[in-house]
Amino acid sequence: MAQPLLKIENLRTYFYAHSKQAFVRSVDGVSLEVGQRETVGVVGESGSGKSITAMSVMGLISGGPGVIGGSIHYASDKVQKNLLEGLENYVQLEEGNGRVLTVKKDESGWQKASEKLMAGMRGKEIAMIFQNPRASLNPYITVGEQITEAVRLHSGISAVKEARERAIHWLERVKIDSPRLRYNSYPSGMSGGMCQRAMIAMALSSEPSLLIADEPTTGLDATIQSKIVDLLQELKNETGISTLLISHDISVITRLSDRVAVLYGGAVVEYGPASQLLDAQAGFKHPYTAALLASVPNQQKIRARANLQAIEGEVPDTINTPPGCRFYARCNQITPEIRDKCAAIHPELKDVAPGHQVRCWRFIN
């Protein structure tokens, strides 16, 4: 198999919560792969570490201590490198009793080294679109000028006129009506969906290899959401761009993803092909994924007038992690044989089918 475009290994991003005087492990050992021309969906509840994973890849984490370890291997036709190369040297960690006690991080040294590694990556190789598109555009600059700025920055086109034509071309490609007129619109004069289209145009104008879409449909109307998803699907087919799609909306993930990773409590609990993982009937499934799928309304459930299942309990506290499985307290599939193991040992990701991994004791012998 070809080398994956993006390979995140054991990524850890911690934050210090002043109110609790403790370290929150937002992302705690996430490993993911995004292959060439592949869309990987990342699902999970709020606070499961989805967005923080994306921001860590982009090097956008600010505030201490932030990213503290792991590796992010990036390999496109033009660039091959580890985005966290040698950064471990700036961090010292002390753990004990399920808590992170101290993190010593040379913040300025880390930032400098990180900026060096990220140079030429942001926007050029990895582009990102955000939730709440209108806030992601500068309110005082016309949409067209903002795209032109991106084009001139990354596409090697320095002539303003040519860059402008390219920007209009991209406005057209994301299906914004009358792009020449729209060029002079300010973000406040456009709808949320339009702004998101403009953001997509800006992100793709530099023809990056990887697009990180951080909840691209959140905050939009349902019909517009659907259209943005269609657009992303189409652009993916046209340009063959790899996408890391982050969403809590399973229907969006279902429509776009080739592979899906389910995040829970800052770690991947299930990772596999979208067709297997999102099929509620399919066999091997992490209890959390099963519960997530059960909580999504679908036709059969509506016809049968069945109640939607909620997942009992709360999002896990990542300050004091219990020694066992993080889903232990909310799990409804614990059998007497494995109960002791569930409570005591954190399970590893284990292959249950080719390319399908689950982190659950039920599938480990």
Added chain:
Amino acid sequence: MRRSTRVKKYIQTSGEVSDFSKLPLHKKFSIPDLLYVGYGLLIVFLVLVSYVLGAFNLLPNDPQQINMDMLMAPPGTGGHLLGTDFMGRDIQSRLILGIQAYFLPGLLAIFISLSIGIVLGVLAGYRGGYAETVITYFTNLVDSFPRLVLILLVIAAFKPDIYYIMMVMGITGVPAVANAIAGKIRVLAQKNFIEAAIALGLRTRVIILKHILWYNCRALLIIQATLGMGEAILLETSLSYLGFGVQEPTPSWGNMVQSGANYFMQGNFWPSTAPALAILFTILGFNLLGDGLNNMLEGKRSR
């Protein structure tokens, strides 16, 4: 046939409707704002003209010539449009020359407070952390010191020179600018377009200079500058009244009011009233200019 003059174009494709507006935030300039700004610009123009006239000595009369035959001449007598003061000097010429005391020193004060204020504000707002703490302490320290006391200290240590006064004024104006810029950046950081700009690969320098300062803070800076000019005039006036401002025989509006005030009760109201009105209308002009520009550039936006 009557045709509607206001045509709002709606174009509908892919189900998303929005209107075309050339202006960023549906701004329609209101008539009061236009009047404010128009009046303010008129004052700015008059100040500039007076400055040039004074600088090239193109005055109707010699402002320093003492005429013992015409003490306290009322306005309009003997070629003196605004009359003469207690030493028989032409008030009109002295008024025009008086702007020299404010123009360059005022600009110096504005320059000091804006340049240092912008640097500190960007450091505090954009960098945050340790820099923010230190800068907050510094601005609070400067703010907690009474400005007049500071100026009197400097005057006592050096000499009552308008440039020293304006330098102190510039430095004491730093906290206001720094806090305004830092606060603005904090608000901007909550909307994530700065983050999006970083993700786009823009250099920090471009983000700060172009996206933050030029596009999002320019209104604020213009307003700070116009308010600063009005404040400079007001400060010199109060100091002159205490006798610490511009020293005779160099005219300034402050010391003209002060010297004329002694004769006010005797019925000779014009030597102090003329500069007092000049101060009133000029400061009003600068403040209205700032206010109008604020409303035009910043306020009344639909978010």
